[in-house]
Amino acid sequence: MNMKTSTLLLLLTAMGTQTQAQQGKQRKPNIIFIYADDLGIGETGPYGQQKIKTPRLDQLAREGVRFNKFYTSTPVCAPARCMLLTGRHGGHSYIRGNYEMGGFEDAKEGGQMPLPEGTITIGHMLQQAGYKTAAIGKWGLGMQTTTGNPNKQGFDYFYGYLDQKQAHNYYPTHLWENGKVDKLNNNYVFVHKQITADQATDSIFNLFKGKDYAVDEMTKKAAQFITANRSNPFFLYLPYTIPHVSLQVPDSAVRKYIGQFDEQPYLGQQGYIPVKYPKSTYAAMITYLDTQVGIVMDLVKKLGLDDNTIILFSSDNGTTFNGGVDPAYFNSVGNLRGLKMDLYEGGIREPLIARWPGKIPANSTSDVLSVQYDIMATLAAIAGTKAPANDGISLLPALTGNTAAVQQREYLYFEYPEKGGAIAIRTGDWKAIKTGMKKNKNAPWQLYNLATDPGEQQDVAAQHKDMLPRFDAIVAKEHRNAHISEWEFIDNKKD
Numbered sequence: 221m222n223m224k225t226s227t228l229l230l231l232l233t234a235m236g237t238q239t240q241a242q243q244g245k246q247r248k249p250n251i252i253f254i255y256a257d258d259l260g261i262g263e264t265g266p267y268g269q270q271k272i273k274t275p276r277l278d279q280l281a282r283e284g285v286r287f288n289k290f291y292t293s294t295p296v297c298a299p300a301r302c303m304l305l306t307g308r309h310g311g312h313s314y315i316r317g318n319y320e321m322g323g324f325e326d327a328k329e330g331g332q333m334p335l336p337e338g339t340i341t342i343g344h345m346l347q348q349a350g351y352k353t354a355a356i357g358k359w360g361l362g363m364q365t366t367t368g369n370p371n372k373q374g375f376d377y378f379y380g381y382l383d384q385k386q387a388h389n390y391y392p393t394h395l396w397e398n399g400k401v402d403k404l405n406n407n408y409v410f411v412h413k414q415i416t417a418d419q420a421t422d423s424i425f426n427l428f429k430g431k432d433y434a435v436d437e438m439t440k441k442a443a444q445f446i447t448a449n450r451s452n453p454f455f456l457y458l459p460y461t462i463p464h465v466s467l468q469v470p471d472s473a474v475r476k477y478i479g480q481f482d483e484q485p486y487l488g489q490q491g492y493i494p495v496k497y498p499k500s501t502y503a504a505m506i507t508y509l510d511t512q513v514g515i516v517m518d519l520v521k522k523l524g525l526d527d528n529t530i531i532l533f534s535s536d537n538g539t540t541f542n543g544g545v546d547p548a549y550f551n552s553v554g555n556l557r558g559l560k561m562d563l564y565e566g567g568i569r570e571p572l573i574a575r576w577p578g579k580i581p582a583n584s585t586s587d588v589l590s591v592q593y594d595i596m597a598t599l600a601a602i603a604g605t606k607a608p609a610n611d612g613i614s615l616l617p618a619l620t621g622n623t624a625a626v627q628q629r630e631y632l633y634f635e636y637p638e639k640g641g642a643i644a645i646r647t648g649d650w651k652a653i654k655t656g657m658k659k660n661k662n663a664p665w666q667l668y669n670l671a672t673d674p675g676e677q678q679d680v681a682a683q684h685k686d687m688l689p690r691f692d693a694i695v696a697k698e699h700r701n702a703h704i705s706e707w708e709f710i711d712n713k714k715d
Contacts, residue, residue, distance in 0.1 A: 251603070260535075261566070263506055276510045291591040309634065315332075343355065356379045380434075392404060434461065453603075467501040516531065593612045
C-alpha cells in the first residue's frame with residue numbers, strides 16, 4: 221500500500237467516523253409517554269402522598285421536572301385519550317364522552333365509539349417523522365374491526381385492551397395484539413359482582429384472582445418493543461390501567477401493605493369486584509404502577525438510551541368515587557374539590573413528570589399553565605417536526621427550563637357532556653365553571669380565585685360580574701357542536 225492510498229483510507233475512515241458521530245447527534249430522541257388511569261393528583265410521592273410508596277416516580281421527578289399546574293383535557297377515560305392523541309380540547313374533540321358499545325362479557329365485547337377515518341393522531345405525526353410507534357395498554361377508541369383500530373390510527377404495534385370495559389378485569393381471558401386475540405391463562409370472571417357479609421370468605425375473594433396479570437403482560441411487550449427498536453427513534457405510548465378499579469394486584473404486592481391501614485372487606489356494593497383488603501390493594505396497585513415505571517427506566521438505561529430518551533408520566537383524570545376506593549383516606553386529590561367526572565380541580569388536575577438527562581434540569585418544577593392537549597405540539601417540537609392543527613402549545617421550553625419562551629395563552633378550555641353537562645375555563649388564577657347545563661343551559665357561572673381558594677370553596681362570581689361576559693365569549697368561540705346529540709348540551713347555533 222503506497223503513501224497516497226494509505227492517506228486516502230485514513231481520510232475516508234475519519235470521514236466515516238465523523239459521519240457516524242453526526243448521525244448520533246442528529247438522531248431524533250426516543251419518546252415514552254406513560255399514562256396512568258384514574259390516578260389522582262395527590263397519589264404519588266412527588267405530589268405529596270404519604271401513605272403510598274412511589275420510589276421510582278420520586279426518582280423520575282428528582283432527575284427531571286414536575287409540573288404544578290397541569291390538567292387533563294377532560295375527566296373520563298375515552299375522551300381524555302382522544303384529546304391527548306389528537307391535541308384537541310373538549311369543545312373540538314370528536315369523542316367527548318364514554319360512548320359504550322357491547323357489554324362486559326367476552327361475547328359482547330364491543331368497545332367504545334371509534335376514532336373516525338382521517339383522524340391525525342400523535343402516532344401518525346411521529347410515524348411521518350420517522351418514528352416506530354407503539355401503543356401498549358388501554359385503548360378505548362375503537363375495536364380492531366373499526367376505523368378506530370390503533371394500527372390504523374398511527375401505531376405500528378398495539379398490545380392490550382381495545383375495550384375499556386374489559387379493562388375492569390386485570391385477569392382477563394385475553395388481550396389484543398395487532399388485531400388478534402392473545403389468550404391469557406385466566407378463567408372468565410364477571411367483575412361487577414356484589415356479595416353479602418357472610419359470603420366474605422377467602423374462597424370467594426380468590427375467585428377474582430388469576431395467573432396472568434395484564435399489567436405484567438403489557439410491560440413485557442413494552443420491553444420487547446423498546447429493545448427491538450433501540451437503534452431507531454421510537455415513540456411508546458404506554459397507557460397502563462392502574463389504578464382504575466377493579467381492585468386487583470398480585471398478592472405479593474398487597475402483603476407489603478396489609479396491617480398498615482384500618483380497613484374492612486369491600487363487598488362490591490359500589491360496583492366492581494369484592495376485595496378483602498381494599499385500602500392495601502389500592503395502595504399496592506399504585507406502587508405496582510410505580511414499579512413498572514422503574515422497569516422501563518432501568519431498561520432504557522441498560523440499553524444505553526438514557527441521554528436520548530424523554531420519559532413523561534401523567535394520568536387521564538382524577539381519582540374514582542367507586543369500586544372500594546377511599547380517596548379521602550389517601551388524600552388522593554389533596555385539598556382540591558371533585559373527583560373523576562368533575563371539572564372541579566380534583567377531577568382534572570393531574571401530574572406531569574418528565575425526565576430527559578442533559579435536556580431537562582434535574583429536580584426542577586414548572587408553574588406553566590398547561591394541559592394534555594398541549595402534548596401533541598410538545599412532542600412535535602421534541603421530534604423536530606410540524607404538528608397538525610391542534611388546540612395546544614409546545615411545552616418544550618417549559619420542560620427544558622426556558623419558561624420565558626413558552627407561548628403565552630389566555631386560557632384553558634374544558635367541556636364535558638356527562639354528569640349533567642359542564643364547562644370550565646381557567647385564565648390566570650381564575651377558574652370559571654358551569655355545571656348542570658343539560659337541565660339548565662343558562663346555569664350561572666361559578667367563579668373561584670385559585671390563588672387564594674385552590675379548593676374552590678368560595679364562589680365569588682357575584683363580586684366579579686364584569687368578568688362573566690368574557691367567559692360567555694370564550695364558550696361561543698371554542699364550542700363546536702358535537703356530532704351526536706348525547707354530547708350536545710351547549711348548542712350555540714344561531715336561531
